[in-house]
């Protein structure tokens with residue numbers, strides 16, 4: 081996947097996947113700490129092999145979050161904080177994240193492509 085991104089030529093930092101204020105390393109740490117892997121399979125996160133939610137291995141290049149929400153940084157941050165506000169009735173629980181924590185997590189998630 082890295083190879084194809086490089087072949088496509090220098091668009092590695094597509095605007096739609098840049099999260100202002102989000103740091104990938106912090107995101108990885110937080111995703112591990114909050115145990116998102118209890119429900120999701122997440123590459124690079126130790127023990128993250130859950131299957132209640134979708135695998136997040138290509139979340140960085142999906143067009144939609146949760147089947148219908150345009151996959152943009154602002155939507156992703158909101159989804160992570162208050163999933164039910166974005167998609168009423170969703171089974172993804174709110175995890176009590178701060179805005180900043182969600183930004184870090186989103187930055188990490190967008191590396192998964």
Ligand code: HEC
Pocket residue numbers: 111114115116117118119120132133134135136139142144145146147160167169170171172173175185189
């Ligand atoms: C109790 C289980 C559970 C936990 C814990 C959980 N999720 Fe989810 N997650 C889900 C479910 C179920 C869905 C599918 C929701 C839907 O489509 O309505 C989902 C959807 C998602 C999606 C969208 C995936 C897609 O393919 O559209 C992302 C991104 C996501 N979760 C990230 C996280 C992160 C990051 C955490 C940790 C902060 C987390 N989740 C914690 C159950 C969980």
